[in-house]
Amino acid sequence: MSSILYPRMAVIGCGLIGSSVIHAARASGVVGEVAVADASAAARERIVALGFADEVTADASDACRDADLVVFATPPLTIGVVAAEVAGALKPGATVTDVGSVKAAVADAFAKVLPATVFAIPGHPIAGTERSGPDAGFATLFEGRWTILTPRQSEDPAYAAATARLTAFWESLGAHVETMDERHHDLVLAMTSHLPHLIAYNIVGTAADLEEVTQAEVIKYSAGGFRDFTRIAASDPIMWRDVFLANKDAVLEILGRFTEDLQALSRAIRWGEGDKLQELFTRTREIRRGVIAAGQETPEPDFGRQRRTP
């Protein structure tokens, strides 16, 4: 158990990530009491039943009052709206962060609506599953994964201390922590997360709309590769709508690269350029090895799906 870093933590929005932060923070002992605000009555009912929060409320300002750490875990476009609502209730000296997949939009909203008396430090744990809601969280979600913080440029030693404390918090939850500029974050994540989700959603949509191949056939023969894409295409629709709207420029830039490359690959297939195909397909194996060597993926074949069979 670590010592308490934040006597009171407020989590605003309690889905997969919000509830996982609470489980992990409680397991590591870095928070005292935990207040949760969620706009959904059904979610609040589940949170009460699951018993992982000391207070459960519909009113984000109530949850934030006297909190030493406020974690926004709502869909990205909601963060700025709710931050404006709770601004007057924040305790001077509190740290305000978030867990959204887009950082420039959140940094801009924080700068605009939060009082100068709090330490606003946007954040993003690169972890998740395709599940949503307060039942989806678990304490080990962040273990060995990276959390990126995007603190603003500041000479203020108190701001630096707040950033160091938030770093210690995430490390207590099992994460590695990196800091970077919010715009660079948004470009990196457009590549490693947003584009993968976009093309997964897209291919599942394409498959659903074909006339010559039935949906039953797509499902039956999905083990040829397609089923992998259905996992991330089952992620939370509202959250992902917000990600693409809030990170439009970086997503369109990376999507443009992807499309260019895909056209070149299409041309190589049309003209039977086997060498070009083989060169690419050989090169991509290296990246997989790197991901496994970096501890970001199971080394077992097929994600370990076959683990239970001899």
Add this chain to the structure above:
Amino acid sequence: MSSILYPRMAVIGCGLIGSSVIHAARASGVVGEVAVADASAAARERIVALGFADEVTADASDACRDADLVVFATPPLTIGVVAAEVAGALKPGATVTDVGSVKAAVADAFAKVLPATVFAIPGHPIAGTERSGPDAGFATLFEGRWTILTPRQSEDPAYAAATARLTAFWESLGAHVETMDERHHDLVLAMTSHLPHLIAYNIVGTAADLEEVTQAEVIKYSAGGFRDFTRIAASDPIMWRDVFLANKDAVLEILGRFTEDLQALSRAIRWGEGDKLQELFTRTREIRRGVIAAGQETPEPDFGRQRRTP
């Protein structure tokens, strides 16, 4: 244990699928002796060391001699070439099949080079992992997965009996069996397997080539979704080169659909059409549920990667 369906089975090419066929056929007792031919000296050495074959040879004709079932498990474009080489060594009445991801090209090659005295029945088990080579195989690979057979139109009761026997063989290995026209197979698989591999290879290539985002960053932050794609982009390069060359028309047709849909999605992002995004992202969740309900995917979150943590 089932009774023996084929006293002697020859497997030509012994990678992931070839070795899995042998493990599964031995485990279920449907074959007597097993002869393996592989063109690679390194592979033959491993096959001997692993001890799952009765005969190991470089000469496919030797393996085929007196075989009741011949299974071609080489990369797709090699199948026709080797089939021509062994044609003279095949036992009259033998069943000749394959396990390739493309069926029209194989059906055409079989029709052209095999003698009328054998039963040529192309086949394709929809199963695999990203691993390659004779060490990668295991007996349960086909359990609960589908194998598609594409027998030719025939009034010959002996051909029908051979198809029924091959169906029973695959069922003994744990597979469900479906028969269909080889051209329809190639269109269905272009959607459920070939396009998914193509875009996975492509996105990993795009990520490797970015200037503004380093390869180290792509690897560190891959848990946001990208890492899923690296798995199938680590599949055998030669095999996949052959698949795209041998199934060019269907792949380009399905790729055209995918690209159209992606352009519409790109436009919706550019113009901030959140409703369109949310509608698609909600719809795609259904397909995931269908894949799980059909027994083609683990119901556990994140493919069960987190299974061992509480």
